[in-house]
Amino acid sequence: MDAELIAMQLFSGVALGAILVMVALGLSIIFGMLGVVNFAHGALFMVGAYAGLWIASLTGSFWWGLLLAPLLVGAFGMLIERVLIRPLYKRSIDDPLLLTFGLAYVLVEAVRILFGNEGMPFPTPPELAGVADLGIGYFPIYRLFVVGVVAVVLLLLWLGLEKTKFGLIVRAGARDPQIMRVLGVDVAKVWLLVFGLGVGLTALGGVLAAPMRSVDPEMGALVLAEAFVVTVIGGMGSLVGAVVAGLLIGIAISMTALFAPEMATIVMFALMALVLLVRPQGLFGKPGRA
Amino acid sequence: MTKGLPTLPITRRHALAGLAAGTATLAMPGLLRAQSETIRIGFPTPLTGPYAAEAKDQVRSAELAVKLVNDKGGIAGRKVELLVRDDKLNAGEAATRTLELIEKEKVHAVVGSLSSAVQLAINEVTRARGVIFVSISQSDTINEVKDFSRFTFHEALNPHMTTAAVAKHTFKPGMKIAYLVADYAFGHEILRGFKRAQAAIGATSVGEILHPIGAPDYSTFMPRLRAMKPDILCICNFGRDQANSIKQAVDFGLNKQDRIVVPVLLYTQRLGIGAEAFEGVVGGANYYWRLQDTLPSAKAFNDAYKAAYSGAYPTDYGAYGYTGVSSLLLAMAKAGGTDTDKVIAALEGLTYDVAKGPQHYRKCDHQSVQSVLVLESKAKADTPEEADPFRILAVEPASEDILRSCAELGFPS
Structure with a gap:
């Protein structure tokens, strides 16, 4: 085993984790602020990929798909929050969970009706096709691009939450919505935007993943399971946790694939079990929350 | 004003047909109906x-x-x-x-x-x-x-006859073969078949990696497959997995260093993913429409x-x-x-x-x-007709010789 191979493997893991981070972030934001366990999150990842493909084929450009699909699906997410989820806030936590669970099935079947069962190819945009020589080995340029986009999105998200008034309201609303209401903040509007943001992030993950994996109606199922593992390891509701755990899982899968490929799918669950035993609230979670 | 009034999707034609069928059933004796x-x-x-x-x-x-x-x-x-x-x-x-x-x-x-x-x-x-x-x-x-x-x-x-035919036209003595295999019965049987053929031809295996069926991402296997420096990368999986794994192998530049061989070269997947990723990939098939020639x-x-x-x-x-x-x-x-x-x-x-x-x-x-075809996916430039992406390299004729013998399968002779 030479060092170059291990370095390449680490890098593959980061690229793999980058997509997971996008999905897990949305899941975590929505749970952290709204207390909704969004089981439709994987399906919305898939819808994002299809929306990207659809827009790219209409406009002839991947870039429009990358830009517009997350906005479009994010808006669709806001519609879901406003029409379907909001009436359930006063009920038990299980109700939105069941609703989103059913919604996932509806979305998958709708996509099957519209685009077929077989899935569709999503060609790598020509500007980003090819392989780059990293010095330690060759790596697809597109995967480097994905890591770059995710890094930029994370930076913007951090700035937005830490440095803007809206971010302040969001953070405060997550801690104590009651007080926020008393202070005259329209919490309902904040939650609407937060849900849309979370859905937009997973849709972006879907569009980014599409040229690597092609697009199919089932693509969200596995991603959802992985994203849940990431949020549990990182701590439910913790954004830093989602980022760290997402990259950690990507690297763990990648390194296991190198030494024991058959174990690569199981390793993240083993890791989750370990974290739950040692630190039940997750790496960055606050005790007592879920 | 139709609110609350369910409309039944029955037209006059349906009703007439139903009536006719009903009469026919009544008129028909039991025996005739069974026939x-x-x-x-x-x-x-x-x-x-x-x-x-x-x-x-x-x-x-x-x-x-x-x-x-x-x-x-x-x-x-x-x-x-x-x-x-x-x-x-x-x-x-x-x-x-x-x-x-x-x-x-x-x-x-x-x-x-x-x-x-x-x-x-x-x-x-x-x-x-x-x-x-x-x-x-x-x-x-x-x-x-x-x-x-x-x-x-x-x-x-069956995997035995498929892999024997494909190996015959791709493996050469002394070649190094790396395998990426779907981890279930089909993948295992294909791997067994290729390794049997490989031993007979005199090629060697430099590594076998199993992946779960339906896996979307193969990137974590690619650096290692590349480091094995094989002459042939043999990808033993099916359906969408074939398209995804070949595309990702090509994304990582593996096709520049070795030839990609698959047990069955799938028409649907090749049309779906495009000529570039599949260019030069060789695999078996039961049928290709150009047999009509x-x-x-x-x-x-x-x-x-x-x-x-x-x-x-x-x-x-x-x-x-x-x-x-x-x-x-x-x-x-x-x-x-x-x-x-x-x-x-x-x-x-x-x-x-x-x-x-x-x-x-x-x-x-x-x-x-039956016969086994060995196909090669053509380059984009050689594919003027979208529907004709493959070249028939060989047709192994239908013969019991390409099957395992009845005795080997455990049947009394």
């Missing part, structure tokens, strides 16, 4: 999941075979009906659907499946119930005496398919649906109905040429003796 009873064929296949594209083609071709027979008046005056069910690529689901087809729908035979593991589950059910099953998915196990059912006929190629039966099949499906060509796995159902219906016609023992005897004595040259079911294991 004119429709022949029902169950068709479980994974309409959803990573093999959906190939399953869809299986259904289209199977429906074509049924339609052609019905257009000629059916079998012994009876119409044929295909009952398609989604087995979701899941052995339990397939067993349940098959049982349902047998118990509730009273099917006379089952054709279908697309996954060695799922196929064996269906085989269990049909064997226990004494129902004829024409399996159209690759399997070596189904030939072996342990899993043999006298009710089962294996229309698909030399075979009249292929021409007839293509023409019928194109007429039924707006000019599209039949695919490899699609052809299984056609040859499988056709062989069964030919045997039923010969047997004069659906009597299980008579149809089995007819299938055993049948020689048929419906799409790819003469075929027959070998007596001992009911494996269809």
Whole structure:
């Protein structure tokens, strides 16, 4: 085993984790602020990929798909929050969970009706096709691009939450919505935007993943399971946790694939079990929350 | 003002037809009705999941075979009906659907499946119930005496004959082969077949990596496969997995350093993913439409398919649906109905040429003796016609010599 191979493997893991981070972030934001366990999150990842493909084929450009699909699906997410989820806030936590669970099935079947069962190819945009020589080995340029986009999105998200008034309201609303209401903040509007943001992030993950994996109606199922593992390891509701755990899982899968490929799918669950035993609230979670 | 008033989707024509049918049923004596009873064929296949594209083609071709027979008046005056069910690529689901087809729908035979593991589950059910099953998915196990059912006929190629043909035209003495293998029955059988062929040819294996079925991302395997520095990267998986793994191997530049070989080169996946990723990939096939250049039966099949499906060509796995159902219906016609023992005897004595040259079911294991094609995916520049992406490198003729002997499979000689 030479060092170059291990370095390449680490890098593959980061690229793999980058997509997971996008999905897990949305899941975590929505749970952290709204207390909704969004089981439709994987399906919305898939819808994002299809929306990207659809827009790219209409406009002839991947870039429009990358830009517009997350906005479009994010808006669709806001519609879901406003029409379907909001009436359930006063009920038990299980109700939105069941609703989103059913919604996932509806979305998958709708996509099957519209685009077929077989899935569709999503060609790598020509500007980003090819392989780059990293010095330690060759790596697809597109995967480097994905890591770059995710890094930029994370930076913007951090700035937005830490440095803007809206971010302040969001953070405060997550801690104590009651007080926020008393202070005259329209919490309902904040939650609407937060849900849309979370859905937009997973849709972006879907569009980014599409040229690597092609697009199919089932693509969200596995991603959802992985994203849940990431949020549990990182701590439910913790954004830093989602980022760290997402990259950690990507690297763990990648390194296991190198030494024991058959174990690569199981390793993240083993890791989750370990974290739950040692630190039940997750790496960055606050005790007592879920 | 229609609110609250349910409208029934019944037109005058429907009503008249129903009335006529009702009268006919009343007028018909019981015996006659049994004779004119429709022949029902169950068709479980994974309409959803990573093999959906190939399953869809299986259904289209199977429906074509049924339609052609019905257009000629059916079998012994009876119409044929295909009952398609989604087995979701899941052995339990397939067993349940098959049982349902047998118990509730009273099917006379089952054709279908697309996954060695799922196929064996269906085989269990049909064997226990004494129902004829024409399996159209690759399997070596189904030939072996342990899993043999006298009710089962294996229309698909098996991994042994496929890998032998592909290896013969790609592996050379002294070559280094790396394997990426789907971790389930089909992948394991294909790997076993290739390694048997590799040993006979004098090539060596430099590594084998197993991946879970339906995996979307193969990037974590690529640096290691590259470091193995193989002459041939042999990707032993199926359906969407084939397209995704080949595309990602090409993304990582592996095709620049070695040649990619697959057990079955899939028409649907190649059309889906495009010429660039598949360029130079070599693999086996049961059928390719360009066989029509030399075979009249292929021409007839293509023409019928194109007429039924707006000019599209039949695919490899699609052809299984056609040859499988056709062989069964030919045997039923010969047997004069659906009597299980008579149809089995007819299938055993049948020689048929419906799409790819003469075929027959070998007596001992009911494996269809047939030709194996070796195909190469052409470069974009060499593909003026979108629908013609492959070049036929070789056709291994139908012969029992390319199968394992009955004795090796455990049958008494």
